[in-house]
Amino acid sequence: MKKLIxxxxxxxxxxLQGMAVAHPDLVKVQIDPHYxxxxxxxxxxxxxxxxxxxxxHEPMHGGFVGMxxxxxxxxxxVFTSPTPDQMYECAKAVDGGAGVLFIxxxxxxxxxxxxxxxxxxxxxxxxxxxILIDDDVAVKDSLYTAGRRGVGTTVLAExxxxxxxxxxxxxxxxxxxxxxVNSYGRSMGMALTSCTVPAAGKPxxxxxxxxxxxxxxxxxxxxQRRMEMKTADEITEMMALEIITDKAYTRTVREWDNDQGxxxxxxxxxxxxxxxxxxxxxxxxxxxxxxxxxxxxxxxLAEVCQSHGITxxxxxxxxxxxxxxMQGCSITLLKADEEILRFWDAPVKTPGLRWGV
Amino acid sequence: MSVTREQIVTWLEKTAVVLDANKQYLxxxxxxxxxxxxxxxxxxxxxxVMEKLPTVxxxxxxxxxxxxxxxxxxxxxxxxxxxYGTFYMRAGTAVAAKEELSNEDLAAMLQAGVDGIVQRGRAxxxxxxxxxxxxxxxxxxxxAVDNGDTITGALQKTxxxxxxxxxxxxxxxxxKGRASxxxxxxxxxxxxxxxxxxxxxxxxLETVQEGN
Numbered sequence: 001m002k003k004l005i006x007x008x009x010x011x012x013x014x015x016l017q018g019m020a021v022a023h024p025d026l027v028k029v030q031i032d033p034h035y036x037x038x039x040x041x042x043x044x045x046x047x048x049x050x051x052x053x054x055x056x057h058e059p060m061h062g063g064f065v066g067m068x069x070x071x072x073x074x075x076x077x078v079f080t081s082p083t084p085d086q087m088y089e090c091a092k093a094v095d096g097g098a099g100v101l102f103i104x105x106x107x108x109x110x111x112x113x114x115x116x117x118x119x120x121x122x123x124x125x126x127x128x129x130x131i132l133i134d135d136d137v138a139v140k141d142s143l144y145t146a147g148r149r150g151v152g153t154t155v156l157a158e159x160x161x162x163x164x165x166x167x168x169x170x171x172x173x174x175x176x177x178x179x180x181v182n183s184y185g186r187s188m189g190m191a192l193t194s195c196t197v198p199a200a201g202k203p204x205x206x207x208x209x210x211x212x213x214x215x216x217x218x219x220x221x222x223x224q225r226r227m228e229m230k231t232a233d234e235i236t237e238m239m240a241l242e243i244i245t246d247k248a249y250t251r252t253v254r255e256w257d258n259d260q261g262x263x264x265x266x267x268x269x270x271x272x273x274x275x276x277x278x279x280x281x282x283x284x285x286x287x288x289x290x291x292x293x294x295x296x297x298x299x300x301l302a303e304v305c306q307s308h309g310i311t312x313x314x315x316x317x318x319x320x321x322x323x324x325x326m327q328g329c330s331i332t333l334l335k336a337d338e339e340i341l342r343f344w345d346a347p348v349k350t351p352g353l354r355w356g357v
Numbered sequence: 358m359s360v361t362r363e364q365i366v367t368w369l370e371k372t373a374v375v376l377d378a379n380k381q382y383l384x385x386x387x388x389x390x391x392x393x394x395x396x397x398x399x400x401x402x403x404x405x406v407m408e409k410l411p412t413v414x415x416x417x418x419x420x421x422x423x424x425x426x427x428x429x430x431x432x433x434x435x436x437x438x439x440x441y442g443t444f445y446m447r448a449g450t451a452v453a454a455k456e457e458l459s460n461e462d463l464a465a466m467l468q469a470g471v472d473g474i475v476q477r478g479r480a481x482x483x484x485x486x487x488x489x490x491x492x493x494x495x496x497x498x499x500x501a502v503d504n505g506d507t508i509t510g511a512l513q514k515t516x517x518x519x520x521x522x523x524x525x526x527x528x529x530x531x532x533k534g535r536a537s538x539x540x541x542x543x544x545x546x547x548x549x550x551x552x553x554x555x556x557x558x559x560x561x562l563e564t565v566q567e568g569n
Contacts (some may be wrong), residue, residue: 033431054434077401079392080434108534112439112477116430119498144530145537200384200393219392221535 063352068161069224081109087117099127099171105150138215152332153185163346275309287322303334422449447473487550
């Protein structure tokens with residue numbers, strides 16, 4: 001393992017300390033338990049957005065804390081969910097009286113820890129709602145798996161719902177919008193190389209020189225299948241078609257009923273994309289793939305979308321939800337209506353995403 | 358024959374030692390079908406437990422176990438943090454205020470803990486999770502206690518059932534947790550959670566055997 005680290009045990013802490021020094025105007029960093037909140041938290045009367053997950057996906061989530069996006073982020077150890085005490089402390093620190101929305105990527109660890117945190121916050125009188133992001137079309141069925149993973153749509157949801165909260169949406173409206181964004185978003189990822197978790201010291205999986213892993217998540221876990229290396233155009237087309245031709249997706253998720261203080265099962269259906277839809281297209285690097293390659297992918301993606309009657313209204317290209325130094329990319333297409341585009345265009349000022357200010 | 362508070366403390370100390378000794382093994386199992394951190398996370402959690410333990414060793418068994426549960430929930434992360442944390446919390450609640458455990462108490466404690474894991478994780482038998490080790494172990498302990506076995510005899514059957522359940526995860530296709538995304542590729546690998554469960558129960562057996 002060759003990495004720019006001082007000590008394996010300090011990787012997460014030192015990164016947070018660096019953020020604190022780099023962006024004191026944007027964020028405040030708390031160590032033990034670890035969380036990042038916007039510099040002016042709590043914002044009185046505004047719904048607060050809190051997300052979190054394992055570290056190693058930077059700039060997500062800590063880099064998206066600030067005006068127009070997240071109020072708080074809870075980083076766990078590398079690729080390991082944060083813990084409920086962190087999330088609870090973070091929720092307390094950002095609650096401005098209008099309640100807290102947890103945006104949770106669908107991974108068993110994240111889900112179980114955020115569920116415990118929601119119960120803790122509720123017991124403390126904080127209004128809480130929790131929305132799952134599960135947009136990874138590489139996972140086909142939800143009955144015999146833990147369901148689709150939360151990947152690229154998470155970044156878009158944090159931006160869009162963050163702007164809505166800034167514009168005065170209440171907690172229920174923010175939750176409804178977040179659920180809609182998740183339902184409209186679909187992603188697919190692939191890896192050219194594995195990545196090395198510092199504490200493990202060796203790559204999580206191995207890939208041959210001529211192999212790629214298709215349908216990966218964002219934790220260096222093995223993917224859906226392995227195949228021979230192909231050209232950028234072929235891989236882009238394959239991933240884009242998996243997204244565009246993905247059928248309706250039905251699953252049961254647990255949502256928190258804040259009035260009753262219980263978890264309720266909700267059946268959700270994501271309708272497929274269709275000709276005439278306009279989308280936000282997000283081409284993401286897993287960390288090790290350069291932006292130049294992302295543009296080559298975007299070029300082909302635009303062509304495939306056009307040939308299916310799908311209009312790209314906005315785009316985001318770059319490393320935003322990564323897997324350490326992994327080479328690879330993901331594509332996200334988010335069906336965009338007027339409400340989504342309006343909040344996408346709204347100002348945002350965070351360490352990782354900034355425009356309109 | 359009963360399990361004393363001192364033995365419960367010894368069990369937790371042994372658990373920390375055995376998880377640390379198997380840190381790489383558990384992490385390697387997890388690398389095959391998960392995200393390569395199970396041994397690292399469990400070791401981090403039980404290191405914290407060892408820091409906390411001296412402050413509660415004079416408390417009752419319920420209190421000790423609940424402290425372990427809270428410590429794991431706030432230090433492990435991942436799925437195993439809330440699952441193992443819930444186990445010790447519920448186990449502690451089931452034996453609240455007790456200074457020693459009868460065989461029946463021990464069976465009730467295990468059952469309460471396993472019920473907690475099932476409620477939190479919503480896994481069923483043969484989903485290829487830690488439940489595949491916990492559930493048969495719980496049934497074996499209850500049956501042995503009902504039949505009037507000695508504590509050592511009952512725990513031998515408990516650990517044997519956990520080991521069998523752990524090994525039975527090898528041919529299974531995962532339906533819960535991160536391994537479920539692999540589909541058929543999860544077949545042929547032993548579940549890391551079921552493996553740590555077996556280690557934890559075996560540490561209890563060893564503790565009781567040493568006491569004889």
